[in-house]
Amino acid sequence: MTSDPRHVLGLDGEEAAALELERRGYEIVARRYRTRLGELDIVARDGGVLVFVEVKTRSTPAFGDGLEAITADKRRRLVRMAHEYLWINGLADEACRFDVVAIDVRGLGRQRRLVADVIAGAFEEGE
Numbered sequence: 001m002t003s004d005p006r007h008v009l010g011l012d013g014e015e016a017a018a019l020e021l022e023r024r025g026y027e028i029v030a031r032r033y034r035t036r037l038g039e040l041d042i043v044a045r046d047g048g049v050l051v052f053v054e055v056k057t058r059s060t061p062a063f064g065d066g067l068e069a070i071t072a073d074k075r076r077r078l079v080r081m082a083h084e085y086l087w088i089n090g091l092a093d094e095a096c097r098f099d100v101v102a103i104d105v106r107g108l109g110r111q112r113r114l115v116a117d118v119i120a121g122a123f124e125e126g127e
Helices: 005-023 072-088
Strands: 027-035 038-046 049-058 096-106 113-123
Touching: 005 027, 005 038, 005 049, 005 096, 005 113, 027 072, 038 072, 049 072, 049 113, 072 096
Parallel strands: 049 096
Antiparallel strands: 027 038, 038 049, 096 113
16 A cells, blocks of 8 residues: 555545446446556446546646646547557457546545546547
8 A cells, every 4th residue: 555645645536436437327347457558547338338537636726627637648548558458358349438537626634525527528539
């Protein structure tokens, strides 16, 4: 277990994102799925669609919101990781999309709460 506050915050954000997705009816397939190119935060199913979910947790708005943190380079890397996931798991014909869950931290200490904003179809391949 890590004691790095940023890492702990990221893990807390991923947990909050997974809970919010499940609340919305998504089925979590994988979490922190490692590929050659990096890690997919969450892979889920939303009905018949396989969803690759990037989670961005922000404790302050100073550096923009979670969606703004997904740069063009990050989007391209996520698409390549998704392709690898689909190929390795024999799902090449699977309908899929890319969602972002932006987690905002509100309050401090025991009053701290994580608020999830799910952006379904946040970007498409080639954007």
